[in-house]
Amino acid sequence: MVSTRRQQAMVEAESIKSFEEKVPPKSLNLLIDQYFGENEANKHISFQDEFMIDNADPNKSEISTQLNKVDWNVGIDQIRLQQERIISHKGTVFNMLVAGRKNVGKTTLINSLFDEPITSASKPGTTCLEMKRFKIVDSTTHLNLTVIETTGFGDNVNNSYGWLPVVNFIDESMRSYVYQEEQPYRNNVVDRRVHICLYLIEPDSLNVLDVLTMKELSKRVNLLPIISKCDILNLESLKDFKTRLKKICEVQDIEICSFMKTYDEYESIKKLYPLSTITSDEMIPGSSKLGRNYKWGYVAIDNPEYSDFLELRRLLINDNLVDFIKSTEQYYETCRAELLKTRILKSKKSFQDNEVTLDFENVDANGLQNYKAYAIFNKSKMDNIMVEWCPKFIESQVKIKRKFNKVIDIEENKFMEWKKALIEKQTRFNNAIELMYKDIDLLKLECQELEYQVVTGRNTNPENSTTLVGLHFKR
Ligand SMILES: Nc1nc2c(ncn2[C@@H]2O[C@H](COP(=O)(O)OP(=O)(O)OP(=O)(O)O)[C@@H](O)[C@H]2O)c(=O)[nH]1
Ligand SMILES: [Mg+2]
Numbered sequence: 001m002v003s004t005r006r007q008q009a010m011v012e013a014e015s016i017k018s019f020e021e022k023v024p025p026k027s028l029n030l031l032i033d034q035y036f037g038e039n040e041a042n043k044h045i046s047f048q049d050e051f052m053i054d055n056a057d058p059n060k061s062e063i064s065t066q067l068n069k070v071d072w073n074v075g076i077d078q079i080r081l082q083q084e085r086i087i088s089h090k091g092t093v094f095n096m097l098v099a100g101r102k103n104v105g106k107t108t109l110i111n112s113l114f115d116e117p118i119t120s121a122s123k124p125g126t127t128c129l130e131m132k133r134f135k136i137v138d139s140t141t142h143l144n145l146t147v148i149e150t151t152g153f154g155d156n157v158n159n160s161y162g163w164l165p166v167v168n169f170i171d172e173s174m175r176s177y178v179y180q181e182e183q184p185y186r187n188n189v190v191d192r193r194v195h196i197c198l199y200l201i202e203p204d205s206l207n208v209l210d211v212l213t214m215k216e217l218s219k220r221v222n223l224l225p226i227i228s229k230c231d232i233l234n235l236e237s238l239k240d241f242k243t244r245l246k247k248i249c250e251v252q253d254i255e256i257c258s259f260m261k262t263y264d265e266y267e268s269i270k271k272l273y274p275l276s277t278i279t280s281d282e283m284i285p286g287s288s289k290l291g292r293n294y295k296w297g298y299v300a301i302d303n304p305e306y307s308d309f310l311e312l313r314r315l316l317i318n319d320n321l322v323d324f325i326k327s328t329e330q331y332y333e334t335c336r337a338e339l340l341k342t343r344i345l346k347s348k349k350s351f352q353d354n355e356v357t358l359d360f361e362n363v364d365a366n367g368l369q370n371y372k373a374y375a376i377f378n379k380s381k382m383d384n385i386m387v388e389w390c391p392k393f394i395e396s397q398v399k400i401k402r403k404f405n406k407v408i409d410i411e412e413n414k415f416m417e418w419k420k421a422l423i424e425k426q427t428r429f430n431n432a433i434e435l436m437y438k439d440i441d442l443l444k445l446e447c448q449e450l451e452y453q454v455v456t457g458r459n460t461n462p463e464n465s466t467t468l469v470g471l472h473f474k475r
Helices: 002-019 025-036 077-090 106-113 164-181 208-218 235-251 266-272 309-319 321-350 368-376 379-389 391-456 468-474
Strands: 045-048 066-069 092-100 129-137 142-150 196-201 223-227 291-294 297-300
Touching (some): 092 164, 106 142, 196 208, 208 223, 223 235
């Protein structure tokens, strides 16, 4: 009721806008106050910032209001409960990637985190990623958890692109989500976007592959390096390793949870990193806790003296799970925008006249034209872009180019030498020809001399002759 009256007042205020110069904002407020009058219902609502009209620029005139609840319950406190109901009904999708070299302790960590044998020891083979989905249910809600574990990572003789399958999976999960969102029916969208990546490193065994992989991952996902099996080192050495790891990450531009930088929790995460854990599948006899068995006894995996396991679980699940999801969604928006822009820009070449009229300098402003462009730009062309973007492809392209240039250089050198030899030969021939011409000239002169002798009947002594013929004979 009140809001309807208020809306009415706003409509009238809009009509007054044309007299803005004549009616200053204060008198406009007065006018609205008169309209409302001192009314019982109005007492429950205080109006803040009343009607603000920007007189400076008539084209930008705006009317804004802000309602401030005083002592009247309109029920907005129920919105939170309604949202909670929706979330508990729908559940939460959370995708976690656990990466690291063979035997680093990935499976044991995953199982310890969820107190369940979620994944089993990997079978030998060439698979690069193993994905398992779970529904973890509690009294109020459920978590649709997907755990992706790398297998056989770093096992090849040549590991120069060992990180590529993992990175491809992350990129592809983003692309596939864009395609799925474009479909008319989106009830069964499969979300594989990775919300957090735990990268496990064994103490004192950080290698180039680890560094390169973390570097690539940190650009694409919320990355959290974890030192696994930290019981291998004593506390002093562990501290040293942590400092070294931090330094390496800093130098190599490996950012921790890079999508969370604008979040309040970011600093606390940074302070905790790098976390080191002890994990185990074994229960401590006579206790409900998981622990690692040593000759001298058991250590509970959540013993804060030796392991940051509890901190990790708190950080991952209790405190920041939703933040990881939200920040990944922000990153997804950037990927989506880039993908769609690239599609439009790349499709430029395939347009026929009059098909679409896109402003390629300003692809954001094309509206409906973009859709036409997408239709023309089919999947096979997009696949070509994917291949072009692939770092392996780029590297092999560079290698082939280098090889090609080498061959060209060799052939060019050969050609230059051949050309040089040819020119030398030509110069030699030219000189010989020149000599021959000179001989011909002298012979011609000799003939003339002989003709002259025949005609005049005079005989010249070749010994004393000063004629050219004489010179020729002397030569
Ligand atoms: N000392 C010690 N050993 C551990 C720890 N966590 C796991 N392990 C042991 O490390 C071995 C490998 O553990 P997994 O969890 O199977 O390692 P993984 O990375 O999943 O191995 P793959 O899947 O084959 O790549 C097992 O024998 C575990 O018992 C730990 O915190 N400390
Ligand atoms: Mg495993």
